[in-house]
Amino acid sequence: MSKLGRILLVEDDPRDVELTMTALGEYNLANEVVVLRDGQQALDFLYCQGEFSDRPNEHPAVMLLDLKLPKIDGLEVLQQVKSDERLKLIPVVVLTSSHEEKDKMRSYTLGVNAYVVKPVDFHEFVNAVKELGIFWAVVNEPPPGSMKKAP
Amino acid sequence: MALRCFQPAVTGAIRGQVELMQQTRSRGKAASILLPIATAAIAIGIFVADTLTDLEIAFAVLYVVVVLLAARFCGARALVLVAFGCVGFTVVSYIFTPGGSVVQGLVNTVISLTAILLTTLLALQSQKATASLQEQASLLDQAHDSIFVRNMKGIITYWNRGAQELYGWRAEEAIGKNAHQLLRTNFQVPIDDLHAELVRTGRWEGELSQARSDGTEAIVASRWSLQRDDQERPVAVLETNNDITERKHREDEIKRLNQELEIRRLNQELADRAAEIEATNKELESFAYSVSHDLRAPLRHMAGYAELLQRQASSVLDEKSARYVQTILEAAKRMGILIDDLLAFSRLGRAETKKTRVSLEQLVREVVAEFGQETKDRDIVWKIAPVPTCYGDRSMLRLVVGNLVANAVKFTRIRKSAEIEIGCVDGKNEIELFVKDNGAGFDMRYANKLFGVFQRLHRSEEFEGTGIGLATVQRIVHRHGGKVWAEGVVDQGATFHFSLPKS
Numbered sequence: 001m002s003k004l005g006r007i008l009l010v011e012d013d014p015r016d017v018e019l020t021m022t023a024l025g026e027y028n029l030a031n032e033v034v035v036l037r038d039g040q041q042a043l044d045f046l047y048c049q050g051e052f053s054d055r056p057n058e059h060p061a062v063m064l065l066d067l068k069l070p071k072i073d074g075l076e077v078l079q080q081v082k083s084d085e086r087l088k089l090i091p092v093v094v095l096t097s098s099h100e101e102k103d104k105m106r107s108y109t110l111g112v113n114a115y116v117v118k119p120v121d122f123h124e125f126v127n128a129v130k131e132l133g134i135f136w137a138v139v140n141e142p143p144p145g146s147m148k149k150a151p
Numbered sequence: 152m153a154l155r156c157f158q159p160a161v162t163g164a165i166r167g168q169v170e171l172m173q174q175t176r177s178r179g180k181a182a183s184i185l186l187p188i189a190t191a192a193i194a195i196g197i198f199v200a201d202t203l204t205d206l207e208i209a210f211a212v213l214y215v216v217v218v219l220l221a222a223r224f225c226g227a228r229a230l231v232l233v234a235f236g237c238v239g240f241t242v243v244s245y246i247f248t249p250g251g252s253v254v255q256g257l258v259n260t261v262i263s264l265t266a267i268l269l270t271t272l273l274a275l276q277s278q279k280a281t282a283s284l285q286e287q288a289s290l291l292d293q294a295h296d297s298i299f300v301r302n303m304k305g306i307i308t309y310w311n312r313g314a315q316e317l318y319g320w321r322a323e324e325a326i327g328k329n330a331h332q333l334l335r336t337n338f339q340v341p342i343d344d345l346h347a348e349l350v351r352t353g354r355w356e357g358e359l360s361q362a363r364s365d366g367t368e369a370i371v372a373s374r375w376s377l378q379r380d381d382q383e384r385p386v387a388v389l390e391t392n393n394d395i396t397e398r399k400h401r402e403d404e405i406k407r408l409n410q411e412l413e414i415r416r417l418n419q420e421l422a423d424r425a426a427e428i429e430a431t432n433k434e435l436e437s438f439a440y441s442v443s444h445d446l447r448a449p450l451r452h453m454a455g456y457a458e459l460l461q462r463q464a465s466s467v468l469d470e471k472s473a474r475y476v477q478t479i480l481e482a483a484k485r486m487g488i489l490i491d492d493l494l495a496f497s498r499l500g501r502a503e504t505k506k507t508r509v510s511l512e513q514l515v516r517e518v519v520a521e522f523g524q525e526t527k528d529r530d531i532v533w534k535i536a537p538v539p540t541c542y543g544d545r546s547m548l549r550l551v552v553g554n555l556v557a558n559a560v561k562f563t564r565i566r567k568s569a570e571i572e573i574g575c576v577d578g579k580n581e582i583e584l585f586v587k588d589n590g591a592g593f594d595m596r597y598a599n600k601l602f603g604v605f606q607r608l609h610r611s612e613e614f615e616g617t618g619i620g621l622a623t624v625q626r627i628v629h630r631h632g633g634k635v636w637a638e639g640v641v642d643q644g645a646t647f648h649f650s651l652p653k654s
Contacts, residue, residue: 015452022459068444097447099494100440120451120487122458122480 006146007033007137008063010042010077011095012070019122020064020095023129029137034060039072043080046087059090059146062113062136067096067103075106082111089143091136095129183224190220194237201244207255211241211263215270222274230278234271238264297371297392300378301330303385317371317394319364330390335362350385353377358395370399432501439497446490454483489605492619496604499626504544506631511538511552511584514545515573518552522560531563534572541582541651547627554620555586555647561614562590562645580653581633587646593639601637624649 007029011017017035024030036042042065044050048057063081067074074094081087093114094107107115116132119125194217201210214237221233245260288309291298297317300309307330310322318325318334325333331342337360338345349355355375363369371392378387457479461468468476515538523533541548556571563569566589576583593601593608600606602625605618621635628635628649639645 013448013452015455016448019452019455019459022455097444097451098440099491101498102440118447118451120447120454121484122451122455125451125455 006060007133008036008042008045008060009033010036010039010063010065010069010074012037012066012068016066016118019125020129023126024133026126027130027133029130029133032137038070039074039077042069042077043072046081046090059087059143061140061142061146062091062093062132064093064095064132067094067098067107075103075110078107078110078112089145091140091142093132093136095132186220186224190217190224190233193217193220194240198240198244201241202247205248207252207259209259209262209266211237211244211260212266214241214263214267218267218270218274222278227275227278230271230274234267237267241267297394298389299325299330300387300389302387305329305331307333308387314392317363317369317392318361324364337361349375349377349388353379358399359392361392368396369394370396435497436501439494439501442490442494447487450483450487450490454480454487457483489617489619492617493604496619496623496626499547499550499623500630502547504547504630506543507545508540509543509545509548510540511548511575511582512540514549514552518549518556519573521553522556526560529564529569530567531560531569531571534570534574536572536574538573538575538584539577539582542653543631543651544627547630551624551627551649552584552586554624555649558620558647559586559588559590559645561616562592562609563588564614565591578650578653581650582653583648583650585646585648587644589644592641592643592645593637594641595639598637598639602635621647 007024009017009020011020021030021033021035024033034045036045041051042063045052045055048055065074065077069077074096078092078094081090081092088111091113092111093116094103094112095116095118096103097118099117104115114132116128119128194214197211197213197217204210217237218230218234221230225233241260241263245256248256288311292312294311294313297314298309298311299307299314301307307325307328310320310325314325315321320333330336339357339359345355345357353376355373357373359371359373361369361371372395373393374391376389376391377385378389380386457476461473461476461480465473515535519533519535556573559571560569563571570589572585572587574585574587576585591609591614597608600608602621603618604622606622607616607618624647625635628651631651633649633651635647635649637645637647
């Protein structure tokens with residue numbers, strides 16, 4: 001039996017959330033997804049604070065992070081995660097519309113684990129999200145301390 | 152005889168002019184004592200000889216010498232006295248000379264007296280002329296300008312006080328020296344041209360750079376005028392020089408200050424312009440950034456939801472509705488490509504060019520190999536001439552060649568047998584590369600539209616494309632300091648050229 005890790009999707013746009021969930025749903029990965037709608041919520045989740053203060057302190061298997069986010073943007077979240085000893089082992093994948101060199105450079109400098117540009121074409125989009133989900137939630141062995149799927 | 156020989160002597164004394172005055176001025180002191188004594192001695196000698204000897208010649212004619220010598224140190228009145236003295240001596244000698252023919256003696260005496268009186272007259276005239284010249288010379292000395300005279304060999308014969316003040320050489324130091332050598336005159340034009348003008352027109356004016364006795368530079372406004380003798384032969388040059396060194400230096404200083412101001416102004420303008428460009432670039436960058444982020448998201452949603460609709464409702468949609476959904480999907484996809492192309496084009500304008508030596512030959516081969524694979528089912532004859540190396544950004548130049556070859560491949564699709572030629576013209580200052588095809592060609596009336604963004608000369612059903620390829624080519628070539636142009640004939644083919652500067 002495969003052990004599914006939890007997927008954090010940090011995305012403000014409900015349509016993108018729906019499309020991503022649809023794509024993940026095609027491969028039965030949707031149940032494992034926690035959707036966070038801005039940078040602040042993402043950090044609250046990771047630090048188990050605010051509305052997430054009573055969640056078990058385990059890391060997600062991967063965080064899919066949009067760059068353009070309200071309140072605290074994706075790059076700031078990334079910087080915070082990668083500069084914190086407790087969080088820096090969490091694999092972070094930037095999932096964005098931006099092709100910009102600047103964003104890629106900044107993300108990799110901050111220590112992102114992967115950078116994926118959301119394709120406009122829906123088939124390609126579904127493929128990209130599916131592959132991401134399968135790789136990070138199924139194929140990849142997460143670092144110790146990550147959430148395991150409930151048996 | 153005797154009369155004829157003293158005539159030139161007297162006129163010579165007048166002709167000596169300025170030089171003579173200069174000489175008398177310098178030698179005057181020594182002559183003032185010696186000359187009267189010698190003159191008196193000669194007069195007495197002549198008197199004794201004339202009185203004691205009975206020569207059958209007009210011996211007293213020699214008094215002319217006494218008169219001429221006296222003329223050099225006596226005033227007019229004294230000279231007349233000397234002349235009368237000589238006349239007296241002659242008459243006394245005639246009376247007391249022993250023996251001889253009375254008639255002969257009388258004739259000789261008359262000749263002698265005539266000679267003495269004539270000489271005196273001329274000497275007086277000469278003295279008068281000399282005095283007036285002396286007066287003029289002292290006037291020249293009063294002048295602030297530096298004035299000197301040099302003969303046709305360039306030797307200085309007159310030198311006024313102004314010249315002494317300007318150059319630091321005294322008259323006795325300067326006279327007899329070569330003027331151009333002494334003053335180390337620096338001519339702006341060849342000296343031969345200058346002399347030619349002087350001889351032709353009699354004058355010359357201009358600026359000269361000369362050296363003072365202490366070696367410092369003197370810049371002068373110089374006026375030359377040519378003196379000619381009775382036979383119109385040039386004999387001397389009067390050079391009047393006005394010291395403009397300080398004025399010149401001030402002018403230079405003003406010029407320098409003005410230039411400095413101009414440079415400062417230009418620098419400021421440049422800085423302003425650079426700041427403006429920087430601001431524009433920043434704006435453009437943030438524009439491109441938001442296009443990249445914000446415009447693509449709704450597009451993705453359109454495509455995504457249309458796709459979902461298509462899946463969800465495929466069973467209930469009639470054929471027409473299905474086509475509508477399909478068109479929405481295609482349009483969204485096309486817009487995605489357009490945005491990507493436009494963003495790439497915009498990035499190109501902002502990206503820095505990393506220039507190195509680039510082997511265009513290898514670059515062309517790579518591109519052709521790439522397209523060869525894609526077009527292996529088509530009949531394309533490639534003609535590739537040797538291409539030299541150039542200087543530029545390799546990845547950008549690859550885009551240029553890639554775009555041109557892609558166009559050639561695309562527009563020859565309608566040919567059974569396509570021909571694509573890649574050649575080069577190796578010019579003196581630039582390298583020109585061209586890509587020629589026998590494809591659809593274009594109407595030269597629209598040639599100016601070829602390189603514009605999103606400009607297309609063919610309907611999209613005929614040939615696909617976003618209209619950004621040639622705009623990209625032009626932008627890259629322009630950023631390399633080169634040119635792009637094209638020729639074409641509808642339905643016969645097109646040739647696209649680009650040139651790159653060699654350095």
